[in-house]
Amino acid sequence: MFFEEKLEEAHDILDKAVAILLKEAVINFEMDVNNWPIDHSNDEELLSDLGDIQMKIIELRYRFKELAVS
DSSP: OHHHHHHHHHHHHHHHHHHHHHHHHHHHHHHHHHTOOOOTHHHHHHHHHHHHHHHHHHHHHHHHHHSOOO
16 A cells, blocks of 8 residues: 555656646747747746656655565
8 A cells, every 4th residue: 555655646746747847848849939038937936846846756766765675
């Protein structure tokens, strides 16, 4: 049960990371195609989100190392 919960948590984190990266890719594409100026105010929020996700992934790696493999 514990492993399944952690696996579900990992999937949730990765789903969020993929959603953020896909959103950023679409926004960058639209900005490039339409020659819109870059809005750097969103960069800080995005970097914060990606930093949070990176920390969660690192945390999951350490938890995975602690799990007994049989």
